[in-house]
Amino acid sequence: MLSRVAEAIYWMSRYIERAENVARFVDVNLQLILDQPTGMQAQWEPLVATTGDDDVFEERYGEPTRESVLKFLTFDTENPNSILSCLRAARENARSIRENISSEMWEQLNDAYLMVTETSEEWMMTEPHLFFTDIKDASHQFIGQTDNIMSHGEGWHFCRLGRLIERADKTSRIVDVKYFILLPSVVDVDTPYDDIQWGALLHSASAFEMYRRTHGLIAPDKVVAFLLLDREFPRSVLYCLSKAEESLHAISGTPLETFSNTAEQELGQLRSEFAYAQVNQILQSGLHEFLDAFQTKLNLVGDDIYKTFFALRPINVGLSNSQLQSQSQM
């Protein structure tokens, strides 16, 4: 497979997953606000903080409000991580590899993009939940097309790799939302609101019902364990890392538990760290610090994937597309 094509598939997939996760982030915050005790200030600041784009936001919008945050994260074309920007980037990547993916996948993605461009900002502001559901559905339909139509060869593995790396990063950030929300309201710890907030986190990863079946009552340590360390839940970080590792090895042909490049080495180490981690230790040493370190290591894996598969070959003609395809993190 052409390196350029592999890179485009990888980023197409990451951007779709990113759009879905932005929708999840915002949606959960909207739910949280509905459940907040009256008189309490709505919290939009944590949402921007978790995206990592808070500086850009403050410069352009100032004080976070419902309107400004929603706009920034959905239709703002100057924010490279808004839903519209993500879908546009995914579509532009897909357009450059249409011959490699099926027509159905392209049409599905094109449809999603057209749907967002045809949605009015007013409608989204009044019916945000419907809008975000549409985005999540579109992403799931695309994944369905990919799994059921595309041959599970190299291209498919790059697609899955991109999706899972992105998802692992975003699930870790969803867990981190709690850190940002918790701080200003320490008094709420162990109150019903705390319970609601943890529940909302689970909801944002569509994990609430699966959690209930596994652990029953909401307990912070169990929620963290479920979202980070569960071996079976497909949005947990460990699950994402394990499956990403499988795809990486399927691409290179190297057996699992060995490595032939730095991407495999880094990802293998990271996966092991999660596979043998205990939630209590994580909480004791500080959840936020743990997640922060994880995100840095995951970025390294991303860099190594780039170096191993996309940027190889010293003979260079013209421009590299990698800058255009932007690797900026949320």
Added chain:
Amino acid sequence: MTRFDGYKTDGFYDEMFLPDGTPRPAVKLLAERIQNFENGEFIRRQITAEHALLRMGITFNVYADQQGVERIFPFDLIPRIIDADDWDWIERGLKQRIQALNLFIDDIYHEQKIIKDGVVPAEVVLSSDRYLEQCIGLDPPRGIWCHITGTDLVRDGDGQFYVLEDNLGCPSGVSYVMENRQLMKRTFPQLFGMSQIQPVEDYPSQLLDMLQFLVNDKVESPVAALLTPGIYNSAYFEHSFLAQQMGIELVEGRDLVVMDGYIHMRTTKGFERVDVIYRRINDDFLDPVVFNPESILGVPGLMDVYKSGRLALINAPGTCVADDKVVCAYVPQIIKYYLDEDIIVPNVPTYMCWEDDDRKYVLEHIDELVVKEANQSGGYGMLIGPHATKAEHEDFAERIKKNPRNYIAQPTLDLSRVPVLIDDHFEGRHVDLRPFILYGEDIYVLPGGLTRVALKKGSLVVNSSQGGGSKDTWVLTQYRRK
């Protein structure tokens, strides 16, 4: 009411209706079907078809920047229909033409017999911008230069077909032929069952066959690729469509590299050899070492590999010389010279401004003629005398006097018309026809081709860059009396 009531042929040759308003025999079924539609049904289907095009992403950017508005290429549901016996004649004419042009190109890059024998003047060939000295002495695989040609045909007021020009560079439009057909099948499934229409769907197979035919027999499993300038090219959709349909890699210049005397693609697992490239970038940009040094679209060293016979290129570099509108005017003589046959489908009569008599005539009748630059396409660099102002006439007259070699003129033809849906009714609009011809082991002509339609009222310019649209083209299999 979207019916043909009130539709006028206005004295033009109408592809669908006879002058008395009755449908031609070949389209009777179609006309009846549309007449029997319920109110609004035709418009509804037209809108559905346009939406499908948008969904399939068959669009082009109106503005160059990526925020630009995307539009579909306008598509009109009324098909253009060609009788079987008309088509049979066109097909024979095109095969004859391409065979002769190929011999001509090979000759002028080798012995130049046709020039020495005084049939085509040396100045005409050698002064063409598209005659590439770098290609002298080249021997393309299997002796074929023009593997893919799109020849533009028009039909005059009396129903006679003429050749307007040949496109041997990177003729585009064939993907629209196939997408238009798919759309029509979805829109009028019953009609397709009843009419006997020649299929167009095997074009990608024919093309792939041809690509593989050009590879040296010693290569066991030849690897083909389609070379595109990239996603911002206006024909990008077609490039990716053809690559997808043939199952070959779509590559950009930066994906390719010359190593060990072969062309290779950069893949995730190292380098992979490529044996044949269907290139959709122009000669100038193919290889910065040999041609335009500024080019970042091509591959340095590509021409060396080509010359060594380790790569086939489609079309062969240098082929475009036959695109030159002045060269085109000599095609009747070219056919006679190489094949000893009379031309079957005639050229539109052409005045060559560099010849004194012709120039004199052109300057005196500039308000009646269509004047074209010899090396322009896409509807640019063109004057349509009867539709132009006096100032424009004078401007072109000056240009002709300054550089006569660069201009030709042709009578303004009454291009045939086809009904087109305009708002809620049908109006006649002018059309041309671009059949596609493949030259591999045999010469294959795709039945029909792309019918382009000038959507502006009265306009004779069908190019998509100038407000043109397209239609599906049906070549009937049954022989019918005209």
